[in-house]
Amino acid sequence: MSGEWIELEATDGHRFQAWHIRPEDEPRAGLVIAMEIFGVNGHIRDVAAGFAAEGYEVLAPQLYDRAERGVDLPYDADGVARGRALRERVGWDGPMLDVGACVSHLRRGEERLPTGIVGYCYGGAVAWLAAARVQGLSCAVGYYGTAILNFMNATPKCPTMLHFGEKDATIPLEKIELLADKNPEVAIHVYAADHGFNSDRRANYDEAAASLARERTLDFLEAHLK
Template sequence: MGETVRLQASDGHGFDAYVARPQGDPKTGLVVCQEVFGVNEHIREVADSFAEAGYLTIAPHLFDRIERGVSLGYGPDDLDYGRSLRARIDWDDAALDIEAAVKRLREELGQDARIGVVGYCWGGSLAWLAACRLPVQAAVGYYGGQIYELNDEDPRCPTMLHFGEEDPIIAFDQVEAIREAHPDVIDHVYRAGHGFNCDRREDYDEAAANLARSRTLAFLAQHLG
């Protein structure tokens, strides 16, 4: 279903992105932001699943500024390496790359197209970043461990967050702080751990993943069409 395309950010950085197309005319466009494991098989399958739901979907290779084509597994060494790459990407550069993905979608769908962003893990924090800084109309973040670092920034579009109450990475007082600072943001908490949406990870929870997906799709339909 998917193909690799080349994008260029406004600072001249060129990078790859995975694009998944629906079979018929797209409802509108969606950016999928990766975990720290790169645009791997799982993220490509996530993009494919949103295309099957009717969205023209693009997953930018956000590690390409450091190392091109990163696609990791889920072992401890992969996690350590992915975290080391994430630490070298600053928020401003990530925003430029997501902005380029949004621009590519609008080039195909029209400048008035309503665009959403969905992200997982590190990408969940990037979805929050996009909601705060970029011209998008909806954002959904799954277990974004750095959202708290950006808690002083306000989303400019409808935003939904998914967290796991058994997540060892995100302290629940951070979730409470996000709620207090942003009462208009919708959040859902599941009896699950970090990475509960990913069927490659030990913390995968099918019930939580299915419920979160149904809520995400309903939210996107409400705000994107």
């Protein structure tokens, strides 16, 4: 099982790269992986491989291709600064079109694979918005998406799950509680961990929280991608 870069086209004509990986056998469903602010780097490709090993056909789009192609940033202060700047440059409407193109690709032909999205950091907010805006998604999962707080009034149109860390200074607990009050149908889990707890490339990696969140995510995907 190995992945490859493919090129897709959004409905506005924008062409972008996406990391594509299939399971060994026929896929059970499709999955879009929305990247952190660091691009589709080694960690995100490993995450994609992990989901492919669970039977999913996975696409991880380079959401920064609208501003700069092939972004792969380091986990340091410069990487964070560049990632944030690129995020501002691409905005949110374009990435929604890119996610939509991935969903259309995964749901192609007679297979019509049920398709979900899982996003991390920046991608967590992408997943949250996609649940409200992108047609064809069967479910969405977002990890510690700080920018979700800018879209508190977005209404998911598919089953949605969110993971947060109680030590994450960028997402105060009172904001998570407000989000939960506004969206009682959304499954929200809070862990004794910090921002970025899922990435073993980051100082804030928390194995226990990452393992439990993954278990919950896999159960959620299995329940809704049928």
